[in-house]
Amino acid sequence: MNSVLANAKRLVVKVGSSLVTNDGRGLDHAALAQWAEQIAKLNAMGKEVVLVSSGAIAEGMQRLNWKKRPSAVHELQAAAAVGQMGLIQAYESCFRKHDLHAAQILLTHDDLSDRKRYLNALSTLRTLLTLNVIPIINENDTVVTDEIRFGDNDTLGALVANLIEADALVILTDQAGLFTADPRKDPQATLVTEAKAGDLQLEKMAGGAGSSIGRGGMLTKILAAKRAARSGAHTIIVSGREQNVLLRLAEGEAIGTQLMADKIPLNARKKWLADHLQVRGKLVLDQGAIHVLREQGKSLLPIGVQALSGNFERGEAVTCVDAEGNEIARGLVNYNATDSKKILRHASTEIEAILGYVDEPELIHRDNLVLL
Ligand SMILES: Nc1ncnc2c1ncn2[C@@H]1O[C@H](COP(=O)(O)OP(=O)(O)O)[C@@H](O)[C@H]1O
Numbered sequence: 539m540n541s542v543l544a545n546a547k548r549l550v551v552k553v554g555s556s557l558v559t560n561d562g563r564g565l566d567h568a569a570l571a572q573w574a575e576q577i578a579k580l581n582a583m584g585k586e587v588v589l590v591s592s593g594a595i596a597e598g599m600q601r602l603n604w605k606k607r608p609s610a611v612h613e614l615q616a617a618a619a620v621g622q623m624g625l626i627q628a629y630e631s632c633f634r635k636h637d638l639h640a641a642q643i644l645l646t647h648d649d650l651s652d653r654k655r656y657l658n659a660l661s662t663l664r665t666l667l668t669l670n671v672i673p674i675i676n677e678n679d680t681v682v683t684d685e686i687r688f689g690d691n692d693t694l695g696a697l698v699a700n701l702i703e704a705d706a707l708v709i710l711t712d713q714a715g716l717f718t719a720d721p722r723k724d725p726q727a728t729l730v731t732e733a734k735a736g737d738l739q740l741e742k743m744a745g746g747a748g749s750s751i752g753r754g755g756m757l758t759k760i761l762a763a764k765r766a767a768r769s770g771a772h773t774i775i776v777s778g779r780e781q782n783v784l785l786r787l788a789e790g791e792a793i794g795t796q797l798m799a800d801k802i803p804l805n806a807r808k809k810w811l812a813d814h815l816q817v818r819g820k821l822v823l824d825q826g827a828i829h830v831l832r833e834q835g836k837s838l839l840p841i842g843v844q845a846l847s848g849n850f851e852r853g854e855a856v857t858c859v860d861a862e863g864n865e866i867a868r869g870l871v872n873y874n875a876t877d878s879k880k881i882l883r884h885a886s887t888e889i890e891a892i893l894g895y896v897d898e899p900e901l902i903h904r905d906n907l908v909l910l
């Protein structure tokens with residue numbers, strides 16, 4: 539068995555609170571430095587890495603000298619606000635040593651379920667990766683309320699893997715991987731080296747968090763693997779304390795637990811687009827646009843759109859038809875109906891002069907477009 543990381547081009551690495559904060563004793567700067575060094579090397583190998591890091595609350599508690607995790611949401615939020623500063627400063631200085639910029643992204647569930655914000659998050663992440671910046675994501679703990687909390691960063695890691703269509707999600711934790719039972723409670727438990735993501739047997743093996751620092755425990759990691767697999771990402775659950783763990787995985791060494799996505803649906807999001815979207819408007823494409831969409835897999839530019847109807851917002855789904863009304867494609871549009879109308883038949887370079895701003899040069903990016 540080889541590690542799937544060997545062939546992964548885009549990956550999400552998630553590190554849990556207990557690892558980041560040395561089991562709540564304070565930020566483990568040496569560990570952060572090691573992960574940053576490895577991520578910098580992966581970056582140099584041409585891999586795109588997004589880091590999802592927990593630890594804000596645990597670090598905030600440490601800084602505020604709170605011994606016990608509070609249960610009041612406003613206190614947790616205050617701790618997170620204090621701790622996130624330390625967390626991001628620490629990462630920033632680690633990546634600086636490797637001449638890499640880091641970027642802080644704080645997300646709530648709403649950001650990924652609302653289509654407009656989803657597109658914004660995706661565009662920003664895509665841009666950061668193009669700029670060779672390492673995005674560091676955490677939940678926006680200070681504004682979330684109970685109902686909209688991801689709750690644990692395993693779920694957040696999986697949602698980010700879905701968002702950017704990552705090839706792999708690596709969950710670094712304080713155990714060697716998934717065991718047949720919680721190793722803290724059952725010394726006979728053995729390591730599961732490989733399984734299918736979504737296998738129900740795994741959910742029975744997984745227990746809750748082993749410490750008061752982490753939130754999710756193993757169950758949220760197993761569920762995260764199931765979720766990540768929906769967009770074709772494989773998941774590896776492995777100890778973040780293992781020497782050079784990310785580099786060894788990237789060299790193909792099988793370490794920890796590898797949970798395989800069934801098959802790689804080349805374009806899971808496109809399938810989702812095709813199946814689930816309520817169409818809010820219609821774009822009539824010219825022959826040239828239809829040709830490049832079909833033959834060259836290109837994005838739809840405003841210049842190729844002859845007319846439009848409907849009242850859609852940025853991020854909503856529209857159908858693309860030919861002059862006879864035959865449906866060619868569906869996709870998520872980058873400009874609302876009023877602005878789209880103003881820029882259709884125009885070159886993308888003219889968008890700024892016409893609208894006074896530019897979101898994207900495309901009307902629909904090819905990643906958000908499905909041909910029918
Ligand atoms: N089957 C299992 N295999 C491994 N660990 C398990 C299992 N069931 C429960 N756990 C517990 O899950 C913990 C890891 O989850 P958690 O504390 O939330 O860490 P993190 O902060 O890395 O997300 C382990 O320390 C372990 O005690």
Ligand SMILES: N[C@@H](CCC(=O)OP(=O)(O)O)C(=O)O
Nearest residue numbers: 555592593594595691753754
């Ligand atoms: N957003 C929270 C992380 C939530 C959490 O504890 O997650 P995890 O340790 O990954 O199970 C924080 O930064 O403290």
